[in-house]
Amino acid sequence: MTIKDDAVVIRPLRPEETPLLEDFLLEAVYVPEDFTGQVPRSVIYDDPMCRAHFEGFGTLPDDRALVAEVDGRVVGACWVRTTKGYGHLDASTPAFSISLYREYRGRGIGTRMMQRMLQELREAGCARASLGVVKANRAVHLYERLGFRIVGDGFDETEWLMVCELAAPE
Numbered sequence: 001m002t003i004k005d006d007a008v009v010i011r012p013l014r015p016e017e018t019p020l021l022e023d024f025l026l027e028a029v030y031v032p033e034d035f036t037g038q039v040p041r042s043v044i045y046d047d048p049m050c051r052a053h054f055e056g057f058g059t060l061p062d063d064r065a066l067v068a069e070v071d072g073r074v075v076g077a078c079w080v081r082t083t084k085g086y087g088h089l090d091a092s093t094p095a096f097s098i099s100l101y102r103e104y105r106g107r108g109i110g111t112r113m114m115q116r117m118l119q120e121l122r123e124a125g126c127a128r129a130s131l132g133v134v135k136a137n138r139a140v141h142l143y144e145r146l147g148f149r150i151v152g153d154g155f156d157e158t159e160w161l162m163v164c165e166l167a168a169p170e
Contacts, residue, residue, distance in 0.1 A: 008109055010116055013065035017074065021054040021065065021097075024077040028099035030134040049155065052085035053097045062094055066117055068109045076100035078113035080121065080129065086155055087132030089163060094121060096131040110139075114146055118164065127167045132159050 013020070025044050044050040057063055057079070065079035080094035087095035096117070100110050121129055132154035133140055140150075140160065148162040 007070055008112070009069040010066055010112055011069065013067050013077065013079065015058060017067065018054075018057050018065075020067070020074055021057055021077060021079060024099040025050060025053050025097060027101060028097060030137050049085050052083040052088075053079075053081065057081070064094070064117065064120060066113050068100065068104070068113055070104070075104045076109055076113060078110070078117050080117060086159065087130050087161065089128070089130035089161065092126075093128050093130050093163075094126060096129060098131075111142060111146070114142075118146065118166065122166045127165070129164045129166060131162050133162060134158055135160055 022044060026039065026041055029039050029043060031039060044054075057065070060081060060083070062080070062082050065077060067074045067078075068076035076099060078096065078098040080096055082088075082091055082094055085095060085097075087097075089095065096114070098110055098114060118129065129148075131143060131148065133143060135158060140162075143162050143164075146164065148164040150160045151163050152161055153159065154161040
């Protein structure tokens with residue numbers, strides 16, 4: 001499937017679309033390439049650190065979300081919060097969540113969403129942003145291209161904690 005850049009609309013998440021964040025968080029769960037089963041939806045509800053990425057979204061002043069839309073269908077989401085979910089650095093650093101439906105990955109859509117979110121965070125005066133990513137996830141290279149650097153292990157030894165400095169150096 002070929003998607004032209006102008007066919008993808010990156011826009012803010014509408015309040016009535018907030019439940020989509022649960023779907024995209026499930027899509028974001030890292031699945032090794034040789035895994036043939038299906039990830040149970042319960043994983044995002046049973047883990048408090050997963051729930052922190054979507055529960056009550058829109059109620060915190062720093063909650064921000066963008067979606068990617070193709071032909072009127074939301075196909076991806078990129079959102080940040082400062083709750084204690086995966087990728088949490090501290091109370092003032094927004095942590096990223098990003099996901100696309102599988103058939104839309106590898107087409108630059110995620111990069112565009114993240115670039116726009118990073119710009120919004122800069123404009124809002126945020127000093128940095130963070131994210132957690134499974135060490136085996138190929139997306140680590142995307143995050144590095146966008147300016148994130150590995151600062152150590154994330155929640156456990158299977159995850160990297162990555163940080164992107166947003167403020168201009170003084």
